[in-house]
Amino acid sequence: MKFSIDQKVMKAALKKAFEIVNNKSDKVILKGVQVIATEDEIVLTGSDAKNSIKVIIPSEYIVSIEDTGSTVFPDRAKEIIDKLSGDLSIETDGNNQTTIQTKKSSFEVNCWDASEFIKLPEIKSDPIVKLSSETFNNLVQKTAFSASTSETRPILQAVKVDISKDGLSMIATDSHRLANVIQPLEFDKEELSFPVEALSLESMTKVFGSHDVEIYLEGETQFIVKAGNTIFYSQLMNGNYPKLPPMNLSNFPSVVTLNRDEAIDCFEQIKIITKKKNNSGHTTFDFSGETVSLKGIQADAGKGTIDLDCIEHEGDPLRINMNIEHVLQALKNIDSDNVRFSLLGELKPYYITPTKSAFAQVNMLSPIR
CATH class of the missing domain: 3.10.150.10 (DNA Polymerase III, subunit A, domain 2)
Known part of the structure; x- marks a missing residue:
């Protein structure tokens, strides 16, 4: 195998292919990235046996391919290429010793036999x-x-x-x-x-x-x-995904609409007082009409209360204990300016949804008992 390529192109492709590689793998061959040179492209593949990444470098990004062939680059080859610049000449002999050269540098790296690398299926169907x-x-x-x-x-x-x-x-x-x-x-x-x-x-x-x-x-x-x-x-993972109960997104006793950014700030603030060594604790979400109060207490740290103004509200006053980290992750993954908290009861699941979205989005969370 022998080809010439710009260092930046090879560096970027290797970075992607090595993204999935596990340096602690029991299989030595999977600690590296397979490199195949065909007549019109270079294909790099990294794998951890369960997941694999294939990166194809088409001919327009290659200076030249003089000989086809294959090998498996160890991480050391990637480290060398990362530090070089300009056009690279990469050549592998029959013993998988690879020479990486520039105008001013030359390295010989011991690589591995590509025939031992994992085999991936060809794509034979149209995309779903x-x-x-x-x-x-x-x-x-x-x-x-x-x-x-x-x-x-x-x-x-x-x-x-x-x-x-x-x-x-x-x-x-x-x-x-x-x-x-x-x-x-x-x-x-x-x-x-x-x-x-x-x-x-x-x-x-x-x-x-x-x-x-x-x-x-x-x-x-x-x-x-x-x-x-x-x-x-x-x-694909083995096993059957559990059957999930239908989500009823209507007829809630209490519904509160809050500004998303303000809600995130307030939950982050109350977390300071409630967080413990291994978790962020919980807060009481106390809806009483035009405001929501977040209340947190931690015996060794103290207690705090934060009030949020409701943008919209309807239904009965309700108090529910919420896992702060779960609420924050849901809020941070909503793009809408405002979010809706739909409450069924003190010990029943509650829902966080965007008020506006390009697609249907629901977060259902369990209260802290």
Whole structure:
């Protein structure tokens, strides 16, 4: 294998491919990135066995390809390329020793046999749906934070993706809170439903940039998302996502509308007094008419009260204990200027929703008992 390429192009591609690499992997080959040179492109692939990133460098970004071939770069090769500048000449011999050269520098790096690297499926079907990068990132951002981080019920570490005539829905829950968004789209095929690891989806948003997103399913195990010259492969999670109760978004005894930014500031302030070593504590949300009072107490720290003016309100006065961190994460992932707190009762789930949004968005949270 022998090719020449601008250092900035190679550096950027390696950075993406190494994004998923686990340096603590039991498989040495997965500590590196596979590099394949074909007659008209260079393909870099990083993997942790469960998730993989493929970055394609097309011919217009390559100075020249003199010989095709492949190898696996260890992290050391990436570190060297990161520090160089100008055009690079990269050549690998039959023993996987790779020479990286510029006009003034030359390094020989021991690489690994590419034939031992993980094999990824080819994309053989048409995309299920196409989305703008902004829409895809929004859907992930507004749901993945509610997925579980506990190993107790692994399936709850997933975001459940549903695609139907009603649109593309993403929903995540850790059993204490739930986030759901639905993006309208045209879809006239058989309904689909599958669980994708939340961390995998979040990783995708870090590497895709501004390119439109195409979503594929290959076989019964591979969820594939392509954006421009970057392809992300993720294994679907095993198990059935739990059946969730229907969300009734009408007939609430109490509904309060607050300014989102002011609400975030006030919850952040009350957190200062309630936070403990491992959590941010809880606050009493006391709705009494035209105002909401946030009340917090922590035996070792003290207590505090903050009043918020309601923009709109209806229904009966109600007091409910809320997990501060859960409320803050929900508020920070809403784009609307104002937010609506819909309350069912002191010990019943409550809902936080935007007053205006380009798509349906609901956060359902459990009170602190």
